[in-house]
Amino acid sequence: MATAGKKLQTHLVAPTLITTLLSAFPEEEVSVQALLRAGVLFGVTERGIRVALGRLSAEKKIQNTSRGNYMSARRTGTVHRAIVDWRPAEIRIVPWDRSWLCMLGAAVSRGERTQLNRHEQALRFRGFRELLPSFWVRPANLRAGLGVRDELCQLGLHPHAHLMVASEFEKGLDTKARKLWKPEHLEKKYASNVKMLETSMQNLNKLTAEDGLVETLTCGRAVIRDIVLDPLLPQELVDVELRRSMIEHMKTYDDIGHKLWRSFLFS
Known part of the structure; x- marks a missing residue:
């Protein structure tokens, strides 16, 4: 396999294989038999495929459209949209005017590990990095501008976090930010x-x-x-x-x- 120095995972778990294939053909029905044949290629058993189909259907991530056929469910979540619609990624950005989008974190204690993880993962997903404790930044070149908060909230941003735009950082802080x-x-x-x-x-x-x-x-x-x-x-x-x-x-x-x-x- 051609990896050019990058190690790739060729064994996929059943749910990942199924959702990947159905998302690749979102308007078409894929038969169970075809998914079983795909499973063989990746070392997934027939039982693994059938169990995953049941669970994914129950979670409404896929839909059983007719006997023995499945399609990807029409989901509107931010992550799902980004994965399915990756081709025009760069239409989400505009020229940078040297300003920064800044998120001042809410008082999430380290003890609230689940909430904290979701909060930080949401910020990382949209390119923010932590410049100072609880102060996350990214270049303000997103077309959505401050509207990106809506996406971040869907992803798990703490509701009491504050989003703002900074036109300029002091020199030392600006240099540090650019290296994040x-x-x-x-x-x-x-x-x-x-x-x-x-x-x-x-x-x-x-x-x-x-x-x-x-x-x-x-x-x-x-x-x-x-x-x-x-x-x-x-x-x-x-x-x-x-x-x-x-x-x-x-x-x-x-x-x-x-x-x-x-x-x-x-x-």
Whole structure:
């Protein structure tokens, strides 16, 4: 498998495999038999697939549309939308005017571990990082501006946290803020993903049909995850052309993977 130095997980648990495949074809019914065949590719047993189908249906994450056929449920949550609609990620940002979105955390005690984790995960999901204790920031280049609070609340932001815009930080604090995301690590990840996708596309015709299916799904999932979780920093902080190259390569790769998986699932 072409990983270009990136270790990929080729064994997926049944719920992840099912939701990944159904989300890839949101307008179409996928048969249980097709999902069982997909399970074989990833080492998932028939029982594992059937149990997961029952649980996912009960949780309304998928829907049983007809006997033996399933579709992805129409969910509107922020995370689900971001995962399914990753292609136009960059339309969510605008040129940076050097100001900062700042979130002053509520008084969440360390003892309230679950609430604290959800609060911090929500902020990280939209690219915020902790600059000072309970004070999280990100460049104010999100198109939603202060409206991003609505998304953050859906994700678990503490209701008493306060969102604001700071036009300027003192020099030392500004320098510290710009380093929070370790831009060099992001750029290394972008380049690594581009190389992995290029290598995989070059090698797909050398693989068996089954290995090609596993390759496209595992590589694709890994890169899409990086796109969804990317903080979308402005060009002043990171090489946006390299990020854009990663996204464009993933679009091409996704088209290839869709074609292979469509043939497998619906033939």
